[in-house]
Amino acid sequence: MKPSAQRIALLGHGTVGAETARALTGRTQELAARIGAPVQLVGVAVRNRRELPGIDRRLVTTDASALVSRGDIDVVIELIGGVEPARSLTVAAMESGAAVVTANKALMARDGVDLHRTAEKHGVELSYEAAVAGAVPLLRPLRQSLAGDRVRRVTGIVNGTANFVLDRMTTSGGTFQGALREAQRLGYAEADPTADVSGADAAAKMAVLTRLAFDTELPVADVHCEGIAHIRPSDIQHARADRCVLKLVGICDRTAEGVCARVHPMLLPLDHPLASVRGAYNGILVEAEAAGELMFHGRGAGGAATSSAVLGDLVEVCRNRVNGTAGRGPAFSARLPVRPHAQVATSHVVSMLVEDRAGVLSRVSAVFARHGVSLGTVRQEGVETMAQLTVSTHPASDAALAAVFAELDGLSSVRGITRSIRRLEREKEPAR
Known part of the structure; x- marks a missing residue:
């Protein structure tokens, strides 16, 4: 018995949506061979009704809610972006038994955990490879x-x-x-x-x-x-x-x-x-x-690159539905505590304008030492009666650096911190 066609609803027809629709209507045989069943685009929701190149005008609607709630949709591709109405439409689609493929990073960052639980509750998949790095499989x-x-x-x-x-x-x-x-x-x-x-x-x-x-x-x-x-x-x-x-x-x-x-x-x-x-x-x-x-x-962005990741998710989700399965989402079971950023140790490169006279460097170095910040390299460039002093530190926390800067601000020989930029150091041995 031949598997029935996978019915696809597309929300949004912008840059990524247009590329995705073009593939769905123009590469039907290729997609069907990879999935094991035909794919059929049955609806495209847009904000304002208009002619869409290559799309039967009867498929175009401005009522996205009605489209995702029809009950005969296998996969909803959400490409409208933002949190609302994308979130409500995604939930409605899953409640109606449809899997969801999205490229919506804002939605997944804010509500991803809850949406995964909704997907699990209704036995459908939620895939979002395109939400983070475009075409890069990550x-x-x-x-x-x-x-x-x-x-x-x-x-x-x-x-x-x-x-x-x-x-x-x-x-x-x-x-x-x-x-x-x-x-x-x-x-x-x-x-x-x-x-x-x-x-x-x-x-x-x-x-x-x-x-x-x-x-x-x-x-x-x-x-x-x-x-x-x-x-x-x-x-x-x-x-x-x-x-x-x-x-x-x-x-x-x-x-x-x-x-x-x-x-x-x-x-x-x-x-x-x-x-x-x-x-x-x-x-x-x-x-x-x-x-x-x-x-x-x-490539992390662009219509073609992002649609590549969307279609990759679509093929996998449709293939699972044809086989009567659903990929399991993350459990988020570790429940790890969040470390405050101020406690994270990072190397820094700090530049400051100081008076160009004897003893200034030693006083500046002493301030760093008092707060447990070890210095690496030191470079000084004279500017008339002033000097640009640039120091690199060994890994130190933002909290320690803030204490250093507060004390340096009180030294008359230091006229100001001109820049402080973190430097990424590679670990020599992995931490276990």
């Missing part, structure tokens, strides 16, 4: 390939817009605003790029990665987040002098004290695997106890 390896291992850390460049801006500043020597305008002109940044340059987009993705990597619940509000809008050409120049590149980096890791997730600019030594991630690309380094280091790299 979530499935975390959930499946590494299910028998213990992930220690995930370090990633997960926002292509921010990476493009910093990369352009590095290669052209331009300003942040100039690089951002170029990113917008080339389509790498939205008209309102706030979520990208503030780090909020990357923070949402790191919340999702933390949950999957460590099988634990983590509210997105617990991801420490700093953006790149304050980065100046001089910061890029100093990074180059230190044989580093400046990147917006997301990190989540697990220690005996719990998990911690954060997003902020970091100096990466040129020999670090993520230092070579250029332009609008994403790169993610996963460190596991048995597997060691695994590097994932590729």
Whole structure:
């Protein structure tokens, strides 16, 4: 007996939605061969009714709620973005017996745990490979390939817009605003790029990665987040002098004290695997106890790249439904405590303007020592009667650095901290 067609409803027909619809209507034989049954696009929900290229106008609707609640839909592909009405529509689809494939990072970061429980309650699948790194296959390896291992850390460049801006500043020597305008002109940044340059987009993705990597619940509000809008050409120049590149980096890791997730600019030594991630690309380094280091790299955004991940999820979900199964979602059973970001030890590069006279360096060094911050290298450049003093520290917590800066602010010989940027150091031996 031939398996019946998998009936697909598509929510949204923007850049990613249009690419997905084009594949669903133009690659039917290929998809059917991979799934083991035909696929049939039975409805497309849009905000305003209009002609959609290649789509039968009878399939187009503005009533997304009615579409997902029909009861005869096998898979709903949610590509409208945002939290509402995406959340309500996703829940309604699962309550009606449909699996859901989504690329919605904001939704999964905020409500992913609850949505997984809803999916389990109704015996359907919830898949979202495209929500974190576009075409880069990352979530499935975390959930499946590494299910028998213990992930220690995930370090990633997960926002292509921010990476493009910093990369352009590095290669052209331009300003942040100039690089951002170029990113917008080339389509790498939205008209309102706030979520990208503030780090909020990357923070949402790191919340999702933390949950999957460590099988634990983590509210997105617990991801420490700093953006790149304050980065100046001089910061890029100093990074180059230190044989580093400046990147917006997301990190989540697990220690005996719990998990911690954060997003902020970091100096990466040129020999670090993520230092070579250029332009609008994403790169993610996963460190596991048995597997060691695994590097994932590729296009993190764009209609074609993101739809590739959407369709990959769709094929797997449909294949499972044809076989009468449903892939099991994460249990989030570890319930690990969240470590405060202020307690996380990181190396820093700190620059300050000081008076160029004898004894200043020793007083500055003493302040760092009093708060348990060990110095690595020290570089001083004279500027008339003043000097730019740049020091690198061994790993120290943000709390310790804040105490150092507060005391330095009270020294008459220190005229101000001009920059403080974290530096990513690679561990020589894995922590067990």
